[in-house]
Amino acid sequence: AQSVAQPEDQVNVAEGNPLTVKCTYSVSGNPYLFWYVQYPNRGLQFLLKYITGDNLVKGSYGFEAEFNKSQTSFHLKKPSALVSDSALYFCAVRGGNTGGFKTIFGAGTRLFVKA
Amino acid sequence: ETGVTQTPRHLVMGMTNKKSLKCEQHLGHNAMYWYKQSAKKPLELMFVYSLEERVENNSVPSRFSPECPNSSHLFLHLHTLQPEDSALYLCASSQTWGQGTDTQYFGPGTRLTVL
Numbered sequence: 001a002q003s004v005a006q007p008e009d010q011v012n013v014a015e016g017n018p019l020t021v022k023c024t025y026s027v028s029g030n031p032y033l034f035w036y037v038q039y040p041n042r043g044l045q046f047l048l049k050y051i052t053g054d055n056l057v058k059g060s061y062g063f064e065a066e067f068n069k070s071q072t073s074f075h076l077k078k079p080s081a082l083v084s085d086s087a088l089y090f091c092a093v094r095g096g097n098t099g100g101f102k103t104i105f106g107a108g109t110r111l112f113v114k115a
Numbered sequence: 116e117t118g119v120t121q122t123p124r125h126l127v128m129g130m131t132n133k134k135s136l137k138c139e140q141h142l143g144h145n146a147m148y149w150y151k152q153s154a155k156k157p158l159e160l161m162f163v164y165s166l167e168e169r170v171e172n173n174s175v176p177s178r179f180s181p182e183c184p185n186s187s188h189l190f191l192h193l194h195t196l197q198p199e200d201s202a203l204y205l206c207a208s209s210q211t212w213g214q215g216t217d218t219q220y221f222g223p224g225t226r227l228t229v230l
Contacts, residue, residue: 004157032215043205043221045117045156051216090158095215102171103219105158 002024002027004093008108013081014114019074021109023091032095033074034103047089048075061085065078081113118142121206121222127229128196136191136225138206146212147189147221149181152203163213165191196229203227 003026013019023029032051036044047057055067065076076089091106121141128134140147149161163171165185178200180192190207203224209217 009155013224034218036221041118041223041226043117043121043223046206046218046220049216061199101212101215102160107155107157 002093002102002104004091004104004106006089006091006109008109009083009107010110010112010114012114015083016080019078019081019085019111021091023074023076024072025074025091025092025093026072027093027095029096031093033065033067034092034094035059035063035074035076036092036105037054038090038108040087044090047054047076062112081111083113083115086113100105116218117222119157119206119220119222121204121225123225124223125193125226125228127228127230128193130196130198131185133192133194134212135193136204136206136227137223138189138191140187140189140206140208140220142208142220144208144210144220145186147183147186148207148215149189149191150205150207151187152224154207155213162191163212170212174225198226199230201227201229 005024034049035047048057050057050067058064063078069071088108090108092103094103122137146165151159160173161175162181167183182190205224206222207219211220
């Protein structure tokens with residue numbers, strides 16, 4: 001069965017420092033991996049996705065994520081955090097040989113960026 | 116804005132009421148979704164419609180009744196709900212249901228409180 005784990009409920013980082021939000025997954029076959037962000041009182045907004053090809057994926061608002069097949073990870077990164085990046089971040093996985101078409105979401109990681 | 120709108124944004128209802136949530140997408144997509152988002156839990160997929168046909172029903176109680184009259188509109192009819200049904204209900208759409216690479220676009224959600 002497909003699954004996604006976001007091991008940290010919360011990540012705290014100072015503005016200007018690099019940030020990492022962790023995600024690991026479990027699927028059979030090749031995964032399609034997504035990151036979404038949710039600001040207060042809003043729906044989820046798409047940030048980036050990995051389908052195939054280059055393991056480093058660049059997305060919106062300066063975010064990027066690195067696909068690591070051997071570690072089954074897809075960590076979200078940003079070189080320099082902004083206070084406005086404070087939000088709830090969701091990793092999601094879809095596909096794989098037996099995954100069907102459902103998207104499985106992680107429980108979310110809350111990012112706090114302190115000025 | 117993601118091109119997916121939801122009304123109402125907030126809803127308070129008693130356990131004996133009947134109400135409906137509405138979702139509309141302006142993206143020309145063929146698949147639409149209902150998700151339930153509860154605090155500190157992963158997003159729960161409730162229903163999926165592809166080309167106006169229900170293709171997924173994730174063991175959702177019958178007090179939730181979806182309707183998809185056309186590919187742009189999706190409703191969630193609610194009746195005799197329980198307090199544990201209080202949550203944020205998110206609508207999403209994607210180009211197709213069958214393509215694992217498709218990105219889902221989310222509406223802002225309806226915050227439902229059941230008294």
